[in-house]
Amino acid sequence: MKNFNMQRFMDYARYDSTINKTYYRNMSLMAVLTLMGLTLVGFIGRWGMYKMKMGSSMGDPTDATITIIVLVAAASILTTIFAGCTFHNLRTKQGRIFELTLPASTLEKYVWHLMACIVGGHLVCCAGIVLSDVLNAILGVITYPLDQQFSLIAQWFHNTRMMSELSAKTGLDSVLYSLGLVTLCYTFFSLSFYVLGNSFKYRYNVILTYAVQQALSFVLYIILIIMGAMGWFKDFTPGNFLASMDYSALVCFLLGILCFWYAYVRFGKAVVTSRMNK
Amino acid sequence: MLEIRNITFGYDKKVVLNDFSMKLENGGVYGLLGKNGTGKSTLLYLIMGLLRPKSGEVLFNGQNTFGRNPDVLKHMFIVPEEYDLPNTTLSAYIKRIRPFYPNFDEQILKDCLEVFEMPADVNMKSLSMGQKKKIYISLALAIRAELLVMDEPTNGLDIPAKSQFRKAIARGMSENQTILISTHQVRDVELLLDHVTIINQHGVLLNEPINTEEPTDLEKLFLDTLATAGE
Numbered sequence: 001m002k003n004f005n006m007q008r009f010m011d012y013a014r015y016d017s018t019i020n021k022t023y024y025r026n027m028s029l030m031a032v033l034t035l036m037g038l039t040l041v042g043f044i045g046r047w048g049m050y051k052m053k054m055g056s057s058m059g060d061p062t063d064a065t066i067t068i069i070v071l072v073a074a075a076s077i078l079t080t081i082f083a084g085c086t087f088h089n090l091r092t093k094q095g096r097i098f099e100l101t102l103p104a105s106t107l108e109k110y111v112w113h114l115m116a117c118i119v120g121g122h123l124v125c126c127a128g129i130v131l132s133d134v135l136n137a138i139l140g141v142i143t144y145p146l147d148q149q150f151s152l153i154a155q156w157f158h159n160t161r162m163m164s165e166l167s168a169k170t171g172l173d174s175v176l177y178s179l180g181l182v183t184l185c186y187t188f189f190s191l192s193f194y195v196l197g198n199s200f201k202y203r204y205n206v207i208l209t210y211a212v213q214q215a216l217s218f219v220l221y222i223i224l225i226i227m228g229a230m231g232w233f234k235d236f237t238p239g240n241f242l243a244s245m246d247y248s249a250l251v252c253f254l255l256g257i258l259c260f261w262y263a264y265v266r267f268g269k270a271v272v273t274s275r276m277n278k
Numbered sequence: 279m280l281e282i283r284n285i286t287f288g289y290d291k292k293v294v295l296n297d298f299s300m301k302l303e304n305g306g307v308y309g310l311l312g313k314n315g316t317g318k319s320t321l322l323y324l325i326m327g328l329l330r331p332k333s334g335e336v337l338f339n340g341q342n343t344f345g346r347n348p349d350v351l352k353h354m355f356i357v358p359e360e361y362d363l364p365n366t367t368l369s370a371y372i373k374r375i376r377p378f379y380p381n382f383d384e385q386i387l388k389d390c391l392e393v394f395e396m397p398a399d400v401n402m403k404s405l406s407m408g409q410k411k412k413i414y415i416s417l418a419l420a421i422r423a424e425l426l427v428m429d430e431p432t433n434g435l436d437i438p439a440k441s442q443f444r445k446a447i448a449r450g451m452s453e454n455q456t457i458l459i460s461t462h463q464v465r466d467v468e469l470l471l472d473h474v475t476i477i478n479q480h481g482v483l484l485n486e487p488i489n490t491e492e493p494t495d496l497e498k499l500f501l502d503t504l505a506t507a508g509e
Contacts, residue, residue: 008348008378015374019364094361101326103351103378268346272328275290 003107012104013112016089023088024116028124031078035128036135038074039152042067043139050144062150064136065159071132071152075125076187082121084194084206086113087267091202096272106268114260118191129153178245185252192259199266202277279304279456280325280425285334287320294320297334298481302456304424306472307447310460311500316478318460319359322427325458326356338425352379355423359430363402363410371402372417379421386450387420393446394439407434415443419450426457432466440466464496471496476503483507 017024042064089099099109133152140149167176190213197209227233280302287295294317302308312318323329324336327343336343341350364371376382391398394412402413411434418426432440440463447470451457459467468488474496476484484503 005348011374011377015378018366018370018374022365092362094358097326097328097356097358097361100328100346101351101354101356103348105348106346269330271330272323273289 003105004111005105005108008104009108009112012102012108013116015102016112016116020089024120027082027085031082031121031124032128032131034078035071035074035125035132038070039067039132039136040139042070043136047143062148062155064150064152064155067136068152068156068159071129072156075129078125078128079118079121080190080194081206082117082124083191084198084209086117086195086263087198087202087270088117089113090270090277093272093278096202096270096277100270100272106264110264110267114195118195174242178242178249181249182245182252185249185256189252189256189259192256192263196259196263196266199263199270200276279339281337282321282325283334283337285324285331285336287317287324287329287331294479295324295331296480298477298479299334300475300477300482300485302425302458304456305454307451307457307459307467307470308473308475309464309467309471309496310458310475310477311462311464311496312477313504314462318477319429321477322356322429322458322460325425325427326354327351328356348378353424355379355418355421355426357414357418357426357428357431359433361410361414363405363414365401365403367399367401368413369399375417379423381422381452383420383422383452386422386452387416390416390419390446390450393449394442408436408439411435412439412442415446416450419446422452422455424455426455428457428459428461430461430463431459432461432463444470464500468496474499476500478507 046064046067090096102109130153136152137149164173164176167173193213194206194209197212198205201208280300282298282300285295285298286293287298294315298317298321300321310318310321320329324331325338325343327336327346330344338350338354341347343350343354372382372387388398391413394416396409396412396416400409400413402410405413411431415428415431418428432443435443443466447457459470461467471488473487474484475482476499483506484499
């Protein structure tokens with residue numbers, strides 16, 4: 001590809017990692033400490049419940065379902081925030097001058113930023129969850145007997161496997177599959193939406209993108225309600241429902257591709273100063 | 279080498295440059311003068327492809343600069359009026375930036391740092407504004423870009439540093455390199471200039487070489503040119 005030179009891409013990656021090492025370090029620390037903080041709060045909550053229900057069958061300190069759900073939700077939010085920081089080099093006027101005049105192609109810069117912020121963000125969150133698990137284990141060893149020690153990650157896998165076996169037994173495995181597909185594709189679209197939002201506005205873009213996302217979701221709900229009231233869904237069968245989930249997954253995926261592409265186009269046309277970015 | 283063809287540009291409804299054209303040939307130090315608000319900084323950003331004209335084009339060696347082709351960008355460099363250097367050492371920054379500029383010359387960097395009395399390696403975040411400027415100008419000269427654009431380079435430099443700036447340019451400038459300096463501080467650069475260009479928003483009012491055998495009073499030349507143009 002004429003626009004993509006691997007050597008120059010690697011040079012740009014090294015350059016960006018060097019000049020932004022403080023930024024990437026601070027963002028990573030923020031993510032990891034947030035996840036570990038939530039784990040600590042979860043642990044204290046479970047310990048409190050355990051102490052209050054001492055002697056009773058409730059207050060099981062090894063049941064960390066809520067903590068796991070909160071961690072997964074937090075990781076999801078954090079990776080979205082990371083996606084919204086894809087064009088962090090363009091936050092200031094000086095940053096835009098350096099970034100836009102550096103002799104690397106727009107594609108090379110864009111691919112690196114996606115890798116650093118989206119792939120890197122996911123890796124940081126995974127590392128954060130692992131460290132949270134270690135923290136949970138250390139606190140557990142200090143607080144509870146050995147036979148009540150457990151791993152958050154192992155419990156999550158265990159719960160997932162249980163849900164999968166249950167759905168297979170009850171014939172709901174296709175629902176679980178469709179749900180998983182929609183979730184994956186919606187996550188892909190959501191990340192791309194925040195990257196696109198960042199391509200419009202370089203500062204405070206995460207909040208603004210969130211506001212736009214909520215507004216669009218509200219409009220979609222209204223449309224669905226109107227369609228429901230007009231009888232569009234009266235002949236809906238479980239088969240239709242599954243098919244519509246699969247189509248939704250496809251739509252989310254295609255919208256995601258579109259958002260990533262348009263963000264790239266906007267990055268290529270970025271200017272040093274504009275009405276939205278002074 | 280650099281051709282600006284009929285560009286029109288403005289911010290919101292305010293037109294800053296209107297059907298503006300200009301040409302710079304290879305080699306020499308060009309001084310770009312103009313009244314406040316005539317669009318000197320805007321023109322520099324348009325030259326570097328940092329802004330997109332509403333109409334017209336800016337061509338460097340025949341290529342449109344807004345395309346930001348890396349093969350064009352590696353021959354151009356800008357020293358903006360304000361900038362912030364990254365939180366890293368100078369040596370680490372040079373190691374990362376030099377692969378992008380094939381003509382980078384370590385010796386020129388050393389010579390310029392010596393002229394500016396700056397150490398060979400330093401943490402750039404800990405420097406004062408004036409020190410950062412010296413580092414950045416040294417780096418800009420060491421890159422040996424065919425076209426080096428400077429926006430108010432002597433702003434923030436103390437009096438000794440302004441003299442050092444002139445020495446650094448004289449010592450660090452390469453043959454066939456074109457340096458375009460936009461400035462109000464004409465006294466700081468008049469000894470350096472080979473060519474002076476005075477502009478207003480519509481175009482070039484004066485574009486002529488400077489007589490190096492006789493000292494030129496640039497301030498008087500500037501005021502006379504504006505008076506002739508009725509401004």
